Amino acid sequence: MRLLALVPLLLLPACGPLTVQQAERQCFERARLAAAPRGVVGFGVGSDGRAGANVEINLSSDFLTGRDPSAVFDSCVYQKSGQPPSRPLSSFPEWKG
DSSP: OHHHHHHHHHHHHHHSOOOHHHHHHHHHHHHHHHHSOEEEEEEEEOTTSOEEEEEEEEOOHHHHTTOOHHHHHHHHHHHHHSSOOSSOGGGSTTOOO
8 A cells, every 4th residue: 555655746847847967859850840840751762562661751830830940949848947048059969050
């Protein structure tokens, strides 16, 4: 019975805010999707000779509404961590916005 009473307490840290660094990692992809849609296209032929194709497109509402990726990043980090980002989106080496 006591163990069941502790379960909610163990789950509380999962509900709390993320660190700024964790939030920045998660929000980086959201900012990338705000800049442009991402996708994958694949073609192939099976051993039976039948051709197949696969298309996957990731499109965000931020892109569709024309939101600035830097603003998306800033607000996302603040929402997730309760703090502003430690550095601007443009300072990330992998950012190609």
